[in-house]
Amino acid sequence: MLSSARPVLVSAGLMAVAFSVGVMPAAAQGFGINCTIKPTRVVELSSASVGIVSEVFVVPGQLVEEGEVLLRIDDRAVQSELALAEARASLTSGLQAAQVRADGLRSRLARLTEAMNRRAISASDHEAAALELAMAEADVQRERDVLALAALERDRVLAQLAAMQITSPVTGIVGENLVDPGEAAVPNPIATIHVTSPLRVEAFVPAARLGEIVGATEHMIVVDDNPTLVPVVFDYAAPLADLASNTISVFFRLEAENILPGSRCFMPEGQS
Secondary structure (H helix, E strand, O other): OEOOOOOOOOOHHHHHHHHHHOEOOHHHOOOOEEEEEEEEEEEEEOOOOOOEEEEEOOOOOOEEOOOOEEEEEOOHHHHHHHHHHHHHHOOOHHHHHHHHHHHHHHHHHHHHHHHHHOOOOOHHHHHHHHHHHHHHHHHHHHHHHHHHHHHHHHHHHHHHHHHOEEEOOOOEEEOOOOOOOOOEOOOOOOEEEEEEEEEEEEEEEEHHHHHHHHOOOOEEEEEOOEEEEEEEEEEEEOOOOEOOOOEEEEEEEEOOOOOOOOOEEEEOOOOO
């Protein structure tokens, strides 16, 4: 797609000087291949927890780092569940009582075993004591299982609580469709993060010039009205051309901190 700007005559000597210093004369900005600057990808965040958003810590357009907290869902009910789960996981009195009883019966069985060996008690009395000990040991195991399940329940609630604090999975810029406090966390995305490092440049290259552009050793673009040439790195070309414009999308990577997605750009003539 050719630029619609009005052509202006520029001498070859002036153009050569412009490229040598990395600056494109403003008069030459009407030539070249149109392109757009986009995020590398757009990440839509959803919540695994159903609830109402209580706090939002970022604003649209803000740069956030990976792992940074974006918002929190109202967690008061889950905090109550956690307190109950932690209390249950800490109740060890039942296990202690069962353990004391089992230890006592174990000592008793040892004495009865010696007595049976001396033929002081019958075998049936010994068997009854052994059975009572086995049942006491089963009670100990049951109490341990109860505590283990309580610990699992506590861990489940902790995981649920952690999921109510939404963090950014990537470094990027917060999009416009950010929820507000008081809104439901589901079913729509609650935040969008635009990944801008690197940026993606899509150039609309005439099909006849594809080989020339792809085969160039370096690529430069001009962004908005700034005449400074900005380097980009070839990434890949689309497999199919746009039949209406007879152009092929060619994608480049752009590393720049002061350029935002949506900026206008074009690739000037003279790529080599």
